Amino acid sequence: MQNEEELLHEVTNKEYEYGFETNIESDTIAPGLSEDVVRRISKKKDEPQWLLDWRLKAFAIWKNMKEPEWAHVKYPKPDFQAISYYSAPKPKKELASLDEVDPEILKTMERLGISLEEQKKLTGVAIDFVIDSVSVATSFKEKLGELGIIFCSMSEAIKEHPELVRKYLGTVVPQSDNFYAALNSAVFTDGSFCYIPKGTRCPMELSTYFRINESGTGQFERTMVIADEGSYVSYLEGCTAPQRDENQLHAAVVELIALDNAEIKYSTVQNWYPGDKNGLGGVFNFVTKRGICHKRSKISWTQVETGSAVTWKYPSCILKGDYSIGEFFSVAVTNNYQQADTGTKMIHLGKHTKSTIISKGISSGHSQNSYRGLVQISKNAINSRNFSQCDSLLMTDHCGAHTFPYIEVNNQSSMVEHEATTSKIGEDKIFYCKQRGISEEKAIGLIVNGYAKEVLNKLPMEFAVEAQKLLEISLENSVG
């Protein structure tokens, strides 16, 4: 049996498994941010005037905003003039089949374990693969097309479905929402767009794999999912990023719109590069995700966060319609010097609205893991209900676990419950496993997976397996 010392040594020296770089020639705008850069992005993408105006308005707002300081994270502020705001893989022609795709990209996908052909044939997953900022391959599109489902890149949607984009863009996350949302609104390059027509149940899980590729480019994705009346869609988003030494900025915006009686399930597995074991490098993940629920609709966020050096992310629900439901299930793992400040906002505006929050934080190494959430029951949201549970598990004596819930209740007929616990991983449980011949490493994996099960169960099957593996990998050096 391996002794603890050896094991510790072995796992703490483990490098990021998914660190590699794809060599694709990129068409990149020189670093810097100005009104001119915003105009150039818009021009390169051949956008209509209204969108350019919208971007310029966002840029004007951003210029007068300050970076938020309230989160429980410390990091060197990114230099926004040192970032290149546009980078697209060069051979950008209309692609009819996979053969035309750059073989380098195909290779990258294979190494990620998501070979497109295989995915196409074996799984029911359609993949819109975004490499850096421009999507280069879309599959299953035709199949979805038959049902009237639109699943394409944002730039394509702007060209082909401008009426939909124009109607909903910025309605859930306005340009002035926050510093990073404003920045994203000004310079977003691409993202995914999804529209499910009335009464349609999307037959497969829609999925996008994001990758940060070009050195020095921030990713500014803009994703929109619109579920029309009575429709259903499950959307998957997963991330892995190549190893880098300077910090990379990722400031995405996701807008979900669930019209009457619709349901959106949005699942994320986030595994951006977390920096090395000394806290060097890693991705800054400053994301704004929000959904709006109309009458009797439901939005469910599930996230497994294992990556990024700094995470700042609060997938939220505005429960506007009566009888609407919002859900948030999260597992956030931080190791080494990672910092995460994540949680949700449930804003109850409609009557008889319900929300559930389950957040599981796991901290290890020297990391700091915070839950920050808001439950707001407005005066008119009578008979509303919220249940929140935030648990934190501490693996080492150098890490931190924090909880910052905000609870605002403004009427007498609603019920709000919040509970949180923080404790160490049970030594008796580890002992019990070890006694039965299970190694300490395995035992921790087992206990952590059990602890997070409540959330992992909410993930679609394909993701659940991956997420479990991720948890184990992320915590491999957490003994003690």
Next chain:
Amino acid sequence: MDTTVENITSKKDQFIASIDGTIAGASTLSTSHVVASIVESAKESLASLSFPTTRTEAWKYTRVGKIINQKFEVKPTETQVEIGTYHIPGIQAIEMVFVNGFFRADLSETLENNVISVLPMSEAVSKYPEMVKQYYGTIANDKKDIFTALNTSYSTDGLFIHVKGEYKDTAIHLIHINDSDQVIAQCRNLIITEPNSHAKIVTSYHSKKDISSFCNQVTEVVVKENSFLSIDKIQQESEQAFHISNDFVTQEKDSTFHLNTFTLTGGWIRNNLHVHAKGNGTNTDMYGLYQPILKQHIDNHTLMIHDGTDGESNELYKGILYDKGKAVFNGKVIVAIDAQRTNAYQTNANVLLSDDASVNSKPELEIYADDVKCSHGSTTGQFDEEALFYLMARGIKKDTAKRLLTEAFLKEVVDHSDILAVRELVLRYLH
């Protein structure tokens, strides 16, 4: 934007000028040479700090505009006070009375023996200058909080308690009365319990009906090794009264500290309670109840810092809200990096009995040590319909049934007081 900043600045200047002008010439605690250097540095802080707005995180839900828009004055008074009305029936205690922030020797009894010293700060500075110098202004932080700085700069008097042995049978009752319109009363209390000592303190705050008053008090407490101190704070001020209290507590090894805050009435109240458990094996209980009616606003902020190992803290704040009542609860527990084996529990429960009432609850945990057990919970809801039905089905009138449920809900907090007379008094004043 600049004009509003200027506006606020000039408001601040006017607010302070009014206090500065009316206190001038009076011999007060803040003019004593013993505390001169502390007062001077507090005045510097006061000049550089500005009044909080709702953009200040700690004041997100509580506006101070209503206070700083007024001109409060320092008003010593010699008027006759009906002290009997402020007496707690059945309590065995020595009473120290302060009116408008000034000590009233004619209504109080001081006490000095080898077990305990109880006297006004104005006397303590001349009798025990060394002790005052050692602690005064070292526990309270006026570098960050403008109201603490305001108190340090212009405090008039306060209570000095030095517990040397076991003082178990009698309590010390501080009675604080505001009885002039537009008065600001700034008491500054210092309480020190020596190792292995024991004491119980009751503080009660009152203000005359229909006067606007501002009580801005600061209390510094040092609970030394293996000593016990409990404080029952009873707040019973008028609708027009403003009250800010800042209590700073340091706990040494194996000490026990209990603070119960019973907010029975009041117009606008903000209680800041900071407990710093420096030593190992400390025990801290923070309990509170509130029952805002009409447009009352009650804000409880607590901060519990565990710096020593093996500490335990329990926190329970409960409230019932009526009419347009507003309550804010913000509890923060920080467990420092080496504070292993800390157990910290925090609960906030609210019952809303009106659609115009609102609650903002923010229980926070910041944990930097791994071998800990910490939890917090917050609930907001209504009385159980079935419980009400059960009682009514047995012939109990709805009002009586509600009253029973109210008592049952808040009794957990009331019962935490060590003094029977206090428990009886609080129960009598529940709505």
